[in-house]
Amino acid sequence: MNLDSLPNAVRWAVEAAQNKQATAVTVLSLAGLGAFTEYFLVCSAGSVRQIDAIGDEIEGQLHKHGLRLPYREGRAGTEWLLLDYGSFIVHIFSEKARMFYDIERLWRSAKRLDVAERGPAQSSGAAS
Numbered sequence: 001m002n003l004d005s006l007p008n009a010v011r012w013a014v015e016a017a018q019n020k021q022a023t024a025v026t027v028l029s030l031a032g033l034g035a036f037t038e039y040f041l042v043c044s045a046g047s048v049r050q051i052d053a054i055g056d057e058i059e060g061q062l063h064k065h066g067l068r069l070p071y072r073e074g075r076a077g078t079e080w081l082l083l084d085y086g087s088f089i090v091h092i093f094s095e096k097a098r099m100f101y102d103i104e105r106l107w108r109s110a111k112r113l114d115v116a117e118r119g120p121a122q123s124s125g126a127a128s
Contacts, residue, residue: 014041017043019057025115027041030110039088047094071083
């Protein structure tokens with residue numbers, strides 16, 4: 001599994017998370033595991049404000065592509081935000097909450113893609 005093999009919507013969500021400096025971005029493919037969705041996008045943020053910013057960026061970017069968010073769980077200022085797009089779910093955690101919930105361990109049989117963090121020159125809109 002690599003970024004190019006992911007559905008467009010999941011790739012757009014990864015890019016949006018990276019635009020807001022999400023860390024430890026991981027995609028889990030749940031295909032064939034009897035899960036209620038095809039993919040989990042899991043990422044971390046350094047503060048609750050950054051969690052909100054990442055969630056807003058993902059929602060905004062996917063909205064530009066015509067995707068509406070059917071379900072959002074988590075209020076502003078919490079350590080975990082869930083965006084449920086049906087075929088994939090985004091989990092944005094504080095580092096502490098991510099360690100506590102340990103979704104990657106719970107779904108350890110899933111195919112896993114750890115997305116490389118962008119450097120400053122790789123940011124969206126940077127000059128080539």
